[in-house]
Every structure is written in structure tokens, then in C-alpha cells.
Amino acid sequence: MKFVNLHTHSHTNSDSILAIVNQYPNEFLNDIPHYSIGIHPWYIVDERVTEDLNSIKNKLQLKECIALGECGLDKRIEKKIELQIAVFESQLALLHEVKKPVILHCVAAFDEIISCKKNSGIPSPFIIHGFSKNIALAKQLLNQDFYLSFGKYLLRNPEMESVFRHLPNDKIFLETDTISESLEEVYTFAAKCKNISVEKMKEIVWNNYQSVFNNKQ
Numbered sequence: 027m028k029f030v031n032l033h034t035h036s037h038t039n040s041d042s043i044l045a046i047v048n049q050y051p052n053e054f055l056n057d058i059p060h061y062s063i064g065i066h067p068w069y070i071v072d073e074r075v076t077e078d079l080n081s082i083k084n085k086l087q088l089k090e091c092i093a094l095g096e097c098g099l100d101k102r103i104e105k106k107i108e109l110q111i112a113v114f115e116s117q118l119a120l121l122h123e124v125k126k127p128v129i130l131h132c133v134a135a136f137d138e139i140i141s142c143k144k145n146s147g148i149p150s151p152f153i154i155h156g157f158s159k160n161i162a163l164a165k166q167l168l169n170q171d172f173y174l175s176f177g178k179y180l181l182r183n184p185e186m187e188s189v190f191r192h193l194p195n196d197k198i199f200l201e202t203d204t205i206s207e208s209l210e211e212v213y214t215f216a217a218k219c220k221n222i223s224v225e226k227m228k229e230i231v232w233n234n235y236q237s238v239f240n241n242k243q
């Protein structure tokens with residue numbers, strides 16, 4: 027059983043880790059065994075959106091591409107939210123043909139993300155990466171069938187420990203994203219928060235990976 031890294035930007039895969047490496051349509055690296063691909067709201071370039079969507083559409087056909095994302099909404103950046111929603115919805119529309127999960131970047135736009143999910147009518151699992159908010163919002167998202175992935179803020183913000191502890195085990199993932207700590211350190215900390223062994227923590231995330239990504243390996 028491997029450690030699963032739900033979201034990372036570093037292109038290393040070891041025998042003990044199954045990493046979902048983030049890729050961008052305009053900066054694509056070959057030979058990554060498991061990746062997600064999407065247009066991040068920070069990197070929407072008007073003149074390139076059509077081209078990027080086409081390339082995402084093609085990659086989504088491949089078995090190495092196991093998720094759409096990271097994509098989503100960010101209200102703390104200059105880019106207009108209407109544009110962000112349009113680009114996000116165009117990406118979600120690609121999942122009518124291929125059923126794959128979505129890895130989400132969401133900053134201060136949770137109501138909008140919830141309504142985009144509803145409006146899309148897509149049955150794919152939606153996973154919010156880098157969750158950093160309170161238990162009330164976490165529960166609201168779980169009620170709307172989202173999964174939540176933890177890493178940086180679980181390690182950095184002591185208030186996240188109790189949020190994490192109170193969430194059902196079948197709704198959580200762990201990740202390193204861009205932090206310098208190792209994935210094992212994230213698992214060790216997460217296991218401590220839940221008062222379980224690292225082995226048990228691995229089993230929980232591994233099972234969630236299997237059920238969400240339906241990817242037996």
C-alpha cells in the first residue's frame with residue numbers, strides 16, 4: 027500500500043508514493059505516470075484558453091491523466107470572477123465525455139464553486155485541495171459531496187487540527203502541493219491529529235483513492 031499524494035507540483039515518483047502531479051496545458055511534461063491537468067485561475071490567458079481547453083480534452087483521454095485540475099476560482103486575484111467561472115465551467119464540460127475527478131483550487135469563492143458543481147450536472151468527485159477553512163464550511167462542502175485534501179495549512183495552522191480530526195475518514199486526502207516538508211511528514215502529522223497510526227492513515231487515504239479514482243494499482 028502506497029502513500030497517496032493528492033496534489034503536488036514536483037515531478038518525483040517513488041515506489042512508496044503514488045503522486046498526482048499537477049500539469050499545465052502549456053507546460054506539459056511527458057513520462058509522468060499519474061497527473062492532473064487543468065487551467066489554474068491564476069494562469070488564465072485569454073488568447074490561449076481555446077488551445078488550452080483542447081489540450082486538456084486530449085490529455086483527459088489518456089490513462090495517465092487521472093483527474094482534471096487544478097482548476098477553480100480565486101477571488102483574491104485581479105482576474106474577473108466572471109471570466110474565471112466561464113473558464114472553469116468550460117473545463118467541467120469536458121467531463122461529460124470522460125468521467126474523471128476534479129482537483130480544485132478555491133480561494134474565497136466557495137458559494138460559487140458549489141453552484142458551478144450543481145450547474146455542471148457532472149457526477150465526478152470534486153476534491154478541494156489545500157483546505158484551510160473552518161468546520162462549518164467543511165461540513166457544508168461534505169454535504170454537497172465534496173472531498174477535502176489537507177497539507178500545508180494542516181501543518182501550519184493549529185486550528186486546522188480539530189477541523190481535520192472531526193471530518194469523516196472517507197472524505198479526506200493528504201497532499202504536499204508546494205511545501206518543503208515530505209509527504210511522510212504530512213501523514214505523520216495527520217495521523218497524530220486523528221490519534222491513529224501512520225499505517226492506518228495510509229489505509230484510509232489509499233481506500234479513498236481507490237474509490238474516487240477507481241484505479242487499481
Ligand SMILES: [Zn+2]
Pocket residue numbers: 033034035048096203204
Ligand atoms: Zn497546487
